Amino acid sequence: MIRVQQLIAKRGNFTLGPIDLDLGNSSYLTILGPSGSGKTLFLETCMGLVAPSDGQVWLDGQEVTKIAPERRHISYLPQDLALFPHLNVRENILFGARRRQLDMTRVESRLTSLLDLLALHSVIDRNDVATLSGGEKQRVALARALLPEPRLLFLDEPFSALDATIKRQLQVKLREINQQLGVTILHVTHDQEEAFMLGEQIAVVISGQLRQVGARDDIYYRPATLDVARFLRNQNIFDLTVQDVLPDGSLQLGDDLNLYAPGHAGAQRGQKLATGIRSEEVIVIRPNKPIGPELEDNLFHATVDDILVFGGTHTLCVKLHNSDVTVDVELPNCAMRDLGYSVGDTLRVCLRKRSLWTIPLDGSALSREDQNDQLR
Amino acid sequence: MKQWDAAFKFAVLLPLAVLTGYFLLLVGSQSAFFSFFGFIEQLSRADIRSAIALSLIAATVSSAVAVGIAIPSAYALARIDFPGKRLIDTFIDLPMVLTPIALGTLILMSWNTAIGRMLAGFGLTIPFTLAGVILAQFTVVVAISVRMLKATFEQINPRQEQVARLLGCSAFGSFIHVTLPLARRGILAAIILTWARAVGEFGATVMVAGTARGQTATLPSSIYLAMSMADLPQAVTLVVILIGIALLVLFGVRMVLEPQT
Numbered sequence: 001m002i003r004v005q006q007l008i009a010k011r012g013n014f015t016l017g018p019i020d021l022d023l024g025n026s027s028y029l030t031i032l033g034p035s036g037s038g039k040t041l042f043l044e045t046c047m048g049l050v051a052p053s054d055g056q057v058w059l060d061g062q063e064v065t066k067i068a069p070e071r072r073h074i075s076y077l078p079q080d081l082a083l084f085p086h087l088n089v090r091e092n093i094l095f096g097a098r099r100r101q102l103d104m105t106r107v108e109s110r111l112t113s114l115l116d117l118l119a120l121h122s123v124i125d126r127n128d129v130a131t132l133s134g135g136e137k138q139r140v141a142l143a144r145a146l147l148p149e150p151r152l153l154f155l156d157e158p159f160s161a162l163d164a165t166i167k168r169q170l171q172v173k174l175r176e177i178n179q180q181l182g183v184t185i186l187h188v189t190h191d192q193e194e195a196f197m198l199g200e201q202i203a204v205v206i207s208g209q210l211r212q213v214g215a216r217d218d219i220y221y222r223p224a225t226l227d228v229a230r231f232l233r234n235q236n237i238f239d240l241t242v243q244d245v246l247p248d249g250s251l252q253l254g255d256d257l258n259l260y261a262p263g264h265a266g267a268q269r270g271q272k273l274a275t276g277i278r279s280e281e282v283i284v285i286r287p288n289k290p291i292g293p294e295l296e297d298n299l300f301h302a303t304v305d306d307i308l309v310f311g312g313t314h315t316l317c318v319k320l321h322n323s324d325v326t327v328d329v330e331l332p333n334c335a336m337r338d339l340g341y342s343v344g345d346t347l348r349v350c351l352r353k354r355s356l357w358t359i360p361l362d363g364s365a366l367s368r369e370d371q372n373d374q375l376r
Numbered sequence: 377m378k379q380w381d382a383a384f385k386f387a388v389l390l391p392l393a394v395l396t397g398y399f400l401l402l403v404g405s406q407s408a409f410f411s412f413f414g415f416i417e418q419l420s421r422a423d424i425r426s427a428i429a430l431s432l433i434a435a436t437v438s439s440a441v442a443v444g445i446a447i448p449s450a451y452a453l454a455r456i457d458f459p460g461k462r463l464i465d466t467f468i469d470l471p472m473v474l475t476p477i478a479l480g481t482l483i484l485m486s487w488n489t490a491i492g493r494m495l496a497g498f499g500l501t502i503p504f505t506l507a508g509v510i511l512a513q514f515t516v517v518v519a520i521s522v523r524m525l526k527a528t529f530e531q532i533n534p535r536q537e538q539v540a541r542l543l544g545c546s547a548f549g550s551f552i553h554v555t556l557p558l559a560r561r562g563i564l565a566a567i568i569l570t571w572a573r574a575v576g577e578f579g580a581t582v583m584v585a586g587t588a589r590g591q592t593a594t595l596p597s598s599i600y601l602a603m604s605m606a607d608l609p610q611a612v613t614l615v616v617i618l619i620g621i622a623l624l625v626l627f628g629v630r631m632v633l634e635p636q637t
Binding site for chain 2: 044047049068069070072074075076078080082084085086095096099100144145148
C-alpha cells in the first residue's frame with residue numbers, strides 16, 4: 001500500500017531519516033515517538049506537503065514522490081482537526097467529495113453509513129462547527145476524512161486534546177473503522193498506551209530516525225536500541241558483560257549482577273551488553289515460599305526500599321542483597337493488597353530469562369531474527 | 377491595594393479623556409463656521425461636486441487595484457518562503473514611512489525614465505491627469521493593504537489549507553475555497569481602510585496631479601485650495617464631508633471586524 005525508501009526530509013536544522021518503511025493494505029501502523037522526533041514531518045513528507053530532500057514514496061506500486069498532495073488520495077486528520085469554520089457541519093463533511101466531484105448518489109449512501117458509524121446524525125444539520133463538543137468535532141473531522149474513500153488515512157495526534165473517556169470511545173471507533181472500512185491507517189502519537197492499543201504494527205521514531213518497526217510484542221518486550229528501551233519506560237536496564245555463551249545459545253552475564261539472558265547472533269565472551277526487563281515482568285516471591293525449577297535462574301533476595309503509587313498500580317523499588325542494584329517491580333493494586341508489602345520487607349525477585357532483552361552496547365541494533373528468537 | 381488600583385485606573389483614563397476632548401474640540405470648532413444652508417449651497421457648486429466625484433472615483437479605482445495586487449502579494453509573503461523575502465517585505469513598507477510628498481516626487485521622476493516615456497507613447501499620461509491621481513493614491517495605499525492582508529493570512533491556520541489540499545483541492549482551489557472565505561473579514565476591513573486612506577490622500581496627489589479645479593482637484597486638495605484663498609465656508613463644507621466619510625468608514629470597519637452578538 002505505502003512504501004517509503006531512503007526518505008530524507010529537512011526542516012530548518014532538523015533532518016528526518018533516511019527512513020525505509022513498507023505497509024500493507026488495511027494495516028494499522030502507529031508511529032510512536034517523543035515530541036519533536038519528526039513524526040509529523042514524516043507524515044507531511046508522505047502526503048506531499050513537504051518535498052523530501054531525497055528518497056521515494058510509493059503508493060499502491062506507483063511512485064508518488066513528485067505528485068501533488070491532492071492526487072495521492074490520502075486523507076489527513078491533524079492534531080487541531082482544522083475544521084473549516086466558514087462551512088456548516090454537512091458542508092465540512094462533504095468538502096472532499098465535492099472537490100473531487102464524486103458521484104453524489106454513492107456519496108450520499110456512504111455519508112449515511114458514516115453518520116451511523118460515527119453517531120453523527122444529531123449534529124449533521126448544525127450550522128456552526130464551533131458549537132460542537134470536542135468529541136463531536138473529532139468525529140466530524142473523521143467523517144470528512146473518510147467520505148472521499150481515501151487510500152490511506154493519516155492521523156496526527158488526533159486525540160491529544162480529549163478527555164480520557166471520549167478518547168477511549170474514539171480509539172475503539174477507529175479500530176472499527178480500520179476493520180469495517182478496510183482503510184489503511186498511519187497514526188502518529190506520543191501516547192504509548194494509544195500506540196499499543198491501536199497499532200497492529202508500531203514504528204518508533206526518535207531524533208528523526210526510525211529506530212524500530214514491528215508487531216506490538218516485538219516493540220514492547222524486545223526493544224532494538226537503548227533509546228527505544230528508555231522511551232518505552234523500561235525502568236530496569238543493566239550494563240553487563242558476557243561471561244559465557246552457553247551451549248543452548250543463552251548468555252551468562254556478569255558485573256554488578258549475574259544473570260542468564262537470551263542470546264543473539266555474534267554474542268561472545270567479554271562483549272558489553274545492556275539487558276533489561278519490564279517492571280511488570282518481574283516476579284516477586286515471599287522468602288519462604290517454595291518455587292518451581294523455572295524460577296530458580298536469576299532469583300535474588302531483596303529488600304523493599306520504596307513504594308510508589310500510580311493510580312491502579314504500585315511500583316516496589318527493591319534493592320538486591322549483596323549488590324547496589326535496585327529493581328522496579330510493578331504490581332496491580334489488587335496484588336499489592338494481597339501481598340501487603342511495606343518498606344523494609346524482605347522478599348525474592350525473579351528476573352525470568354525469557355522476559356529479559358539484551359542489546360549490544362557497541363551501537364549495533366539487534367536484527368529482527370534475533371528479536372524473534374528472544375521472544376520465543 | 378485598592379487605592380493603588382484606583383490610582384492606576386485614573387492614570388490611564390485621564391490621557392484617554394484628554395484625547396477625546398481634543399478630538400471633540402477639533403470637530404466641534406467647525407460648527408462656528410458651519411451652517412446647513414451654506415453647506416447645501418456649497419454642494420451645488422460644480423467644482424465642489426467635481427472634487428467629491430473625483431475623490432470617490434479615484435479612491436474606488438486605486439483601492440480596488442491596490443487590494444487586487446495586495447491579496448496575492450500578502451499571501452505570498454505570509455505563506456511562501458523564497459530568497460530575499462525579508463528584504464522585499466521591508467521594501468514594500470517604504471510608502472508607509474516615506475512622506476507622501478516624497479512619494480509623489482518619486483512617481484513624477486519615474487515618469488521621466490524610458491519606461492515612463494514608453495507608457496506616455498501609448499497615451500498613458502500621469503502628470504496632471506486623473507490617471508495621475510489614481511497612481512498617486514495607489515502608491516500610498518498599497519503598502520497599507522499588503523500589511524493588513526498579510527496579518528490576516530498569517531492568522532489563518534495553514535493546516536486548514538493542507539487538509540483542503542488532501543481533500544482534493546489544488547493550491548489555487550484551496551486558496552479559493554478555504555483561504556479567501558476565512559480571510560473575508562480581513563479583506564473587507566482592508567478594502568474599507570484602503571479606500572478611506574485613498575479618499576484622504578493629499579501630498580502625493582498634489583505633487584503628481586496638481587490641483588486643477590474640476591480636473592484633478594480632490595476633496596483634500598480642494599480644502600487646501602479653499603484655505604489658501606481664505607474661503608472658510610467651502611473649506612468647512614469639504615471638511616464636514618470628509619468627517620462624514622471617516623465616521624462611516626470607522627463604523628463600517630467595526631461592523632466587519634467585531635463579532636456579531
